Amino acid sequence: MPAPYDLNDSSVFVIVGSGAGGGTLGTQLALKGIDTVILEAGKRHETWDFINDEWDSFSQLAWTDKRLTSGSWDITKTFPNLPAWIVKSVGGSTVHWAGASLRFQEHEFKTKTHYGEMAGANLLDWPIDLKEMEPWYAMAEDRMGVTRTNGIPGLPGNNNFKVLEAGAKKIGYKEVHTGNMAINSEPRDERSSCLQIGFCFQGCKSGAKWSTLVAEIPKGEATGRLEVRPSCQVLRIEHDDAGKVTGVVYADADGVEQRQKARGIAVAGNSIESPRLLLNSHSSKFPDGLANSSGQVGRNYMRHTTGSVYGLFDKPVHMYRGTTMAGIVRDEARHDTSRGFAGGYELETLSLGLPFMAAFLDPQKWGRDFSDALDNYKNLAGLWIVGEDMPSEDNRITLASDDKDAFGMPVASVHFDDHENDKAMREHAYKQGSAIYDSIGALKTIHTPPYPSTHNLGTNRMSEAAADGVVNRFGQTHDIPNLFVSDGSQFTTGAAENPTLTIVALALRQADHIATRMSRGEL
Numbered sequence: 324m325p326a327p328y329d330l331n332d333s334s335v336f337v338i339v340g341s342g343a344g345g346g347t348l349g350t351q352l353a354l355k356g357i358d359t360v361i362l363e364a365g366k367r368h369e370t371w372d373f374i375n376d377e378w379d380s381f382s383q384l385a386w387t388d389k390r391l392t393s394g395s396w397d398i399t400k401t402f403p404n405l406p407a408w409i410v411k412s413v414g415g416s417t418v419h420w421a422g423a424s425l426r427f428q429e430h431e432f433k434t435k436t437h438y439g440e441m442a443g444a445n446l447l448d449w450p451i452d453l454k455e456m457e458p459w460y461a462m463a464e465d466r467m468g469v470t471r472t473n474g475i476p477g478l479p480g481n482n483n484f485k486v487l488e489a490g491a492k493k494i495g496y497k498e499v500h501t502g503n504m505a506i507n508s509e510p511r512d513e514r515s516s517c518l519q520i521g522f523c524f525q526g527c528k529s530g531a532k533w534s535t536l537v538a539e540i541p542k543g544e545a546t547g548r549l550e551v552r553p554s555c556q557v558l559r560i561e562h563d564d565a566g567k568v569t570g571v572v573y574a575d576a577d578g579v580e581q582r583q584k585a586r587g588i589a590v591a592g593n594s595i596e597s598p599r600l601l602l603n604s605h606s607s608k609f610p611d612g613l614a615n616s617s618g619q620v621g622r623n624y625m626r627h628t629t630g631s632v633y634g635l636f637d638k639p640v641h642m643y644r645g646t647t648m649a650g651i652v653r654d655e656a657r658h659d660t661s662r663g664f665a666g667g668y669e670l671e672t673l674s675l676g677l678p679f680m681a682a683f684l685d686p687q688k689w690g691r692d693f694s695d696a697l698d699n700y701k702n703l704a705g706l707w708i709v710g711e712d713m714p715s716e717d718n719r720i721t722l723a724s725d726d727k728d729a730f731g732m733p734v735a736s737v738h739f740d741d742h743e744n745d746k747a748m749r750e751h752a753y754k755q756g757s758a759i760y761d762s763i764g765a766l767k768t769i770h771t772p773p774y775p776s777t778h779n780l781g782t783n784r785m786s787e788a789a790a791d792g793v794v795n796r797f798g799q800t801h802d803i804p805n806l807f808v809s810d811g812s813q814f815t816t817g818a819a820e821n822p823t824l825t826i827v828a829l830a831l832r833q834a835d836h837i838a839t840r841m842s843r844g845e846l
Contacts, residue, residue: 328360328550333584335360336837337571338591339557339600342415343826344809345591346535347466349551350543351834357841359549360583361540362573364592365411367553368418370537373526377676380525384419386411390595391723391736397772398739406737407626408775409593413553414536416593416777417823418526421648422504422533423671424469425820426460429453430658431666431711434816437658438665443742444713445623449815450787450796459828467505467533467827468512477501478508478517481645483672486634486704490759491652491670498653502671505533505823506646512538521674523647555581558732560588560604560613560806568613568806574730587805587837587846589798591830594624594779594812598720599735601783614783614800614808619793621720623784624737625817626776628710628745631673632753633769634760639701642674648707655755656819664747667819668710670756675705696769704760708752709778711819713742720782778822783812797836798829805846809833 328335336352338345341363349361365386374380385408392399392406410416430437432453435446464472471477480488480501491499506523507516517531530537543549554576561582562568570584590597598621602612612620649672656667677700696703718740722733741749757768786792789801798813800806809830811822818825840846 328358330581330583333569334358334586336587336589337362337583337585338589338809339571340415340591340593340596340810341413341535341540341551342410342591342593342810343417343535343823344811344830345589346414346417346539347827347830348589348591348809348834349549350535350539351831352837353543353546353549355834355838356548357838359543361549361551362555362557362571362583363413363551363553364556365413365553367413367551368526370526370528370530373528375520375522375525375528377525377679384410384412384526388728389726389734391726391734393736394718394739396739396741398775401772402775405775406739407595407779408777409779413540413551414534417534418536419524420823421523422506423648423651423821424464424467424503424505424824427453427456427818427820427825428656431816431818434666441665441713441744443715444744445716446714447784447786447791447815449785456828459832460824462831463824463828466831467538467824468507469824470502470504470506470508471500472503475511476508478504478506478646478649479519481519481649482640483642483645483674483704484650486636486640486763487650487652487670487672487706487759490763493762494758496652496654500651501649502651504646504648507531514538517646519645521643521645521647556730557600558603558730560600562606562608562613562803566608566803568803578730587807589807589809591809593810594782595720595735595737597808597810597812598782599722602722603732614793614802614806616802617790617792619784619791621782622716623714623781624718624720624739625712625714625780625814626739627778627780627817628668628708628712628748629773630708630749630753631705631771632708632756632760633696633703633705633771634765635696635699635767635769636702636704636765640704641701642704643676647674648672655752662751664744664751666711666744666748668708668748668752669819670706670752670759671709673705673707706756706759708749708756709819709821710748710752711817712745714781714784714816715740715742778811778817780811780814780817780822783808784815785813786815798833807833807837
């Protein structure tokens, strides 16, 4: 471990958050010889600390700080204090994620061009494209050990996948396999291969699943140029008279306010906490919050169009055995408006343990159908819908007017309404999910509403013109040259794919940009 950096050392680069964006960026900067401090609001848990029990693991890892929720989405009624399910721990949500690692498609970087004007949607083309991102995707896939890339074999299919595959192929789907997963299918990077123990969301105890906690941060720390400070909640970012950021004020593990000076700062706290921090950092020079001259900070919140379909069979499936997200159907990920919506979606296997199944199956309905499903849990197969939702300016993160956290800072208020395109996509996906299971003899299928968000995107979006977004093509804020955004909040649009691979690829690219700018004396 490196010696702690001095609080007054203004030569360090400070990163807020240690997940896919922050943890990767911090490690990569350290590997490039740049002194870096990561401030993480959560504690540091290691693989041996993880708890293979959903409820206890949730208490250990989840971000349960108070948030407010509004809008017409189901979450307002079912989970008003938990609009998003993210991790508050070193490694961020890479500790909790399933491992699906998919590249965006070419059209998804240019949705305004391909989808055209859509009422109620704030579509914008990304200032980058797939061709530019391809080498960074390749680097990320190699770094993360993504299966079905770089000669790495796919993971085995569990029973849940075998059911999905049989039904999908019966109704004519072609692109069905066990996924591109950042989970070792063979020993790699000094980590074991997947043991198929089935607790991917509770923190992988074998270390086979890539996370910044096990696969990135230790490498950064080994250089002596990365210091990770857990249990440090950043409260605000400070700046000088010229408008450049100079450091952060944070509450340490004892709740004592500290001030860490910085040469540059990257915000990587997820799409809810990142805009909250920028908005809470308002000053006389930046009365609407940092990097917010466009008024776009907090806006265009996306969560993916989601929902689940479960099939009940007359024989056991034991969907909970093996990798949680054990397979995928990608045929519907294309852009094809003949289906009644723009963009596409994917169907991925999903299994929740019995306690969480009871909580999430349908939180507003109880009765015979609900109890029958739980009684026959072992006979269920499950899939999750992941689709591109439309960005809307009104879907946004704001600061609560009256509610404050333990440190006196206004909490985040999350507002979300489904776009008509989102609703049409979800209904199509429900129908196709049921068709998959019905084709192979399901006794019945069950449609569940979306769970609390796990793919949180937008809110500090990337744009060519400063008036349209918050950051430029390198995640550098348009307004402040030494302030960056490094998480999924910089996404201009959401695409149909799970976002982690793209977050990592962007972080690797951003680290290269920052190091180059520093070497020229421009940062």
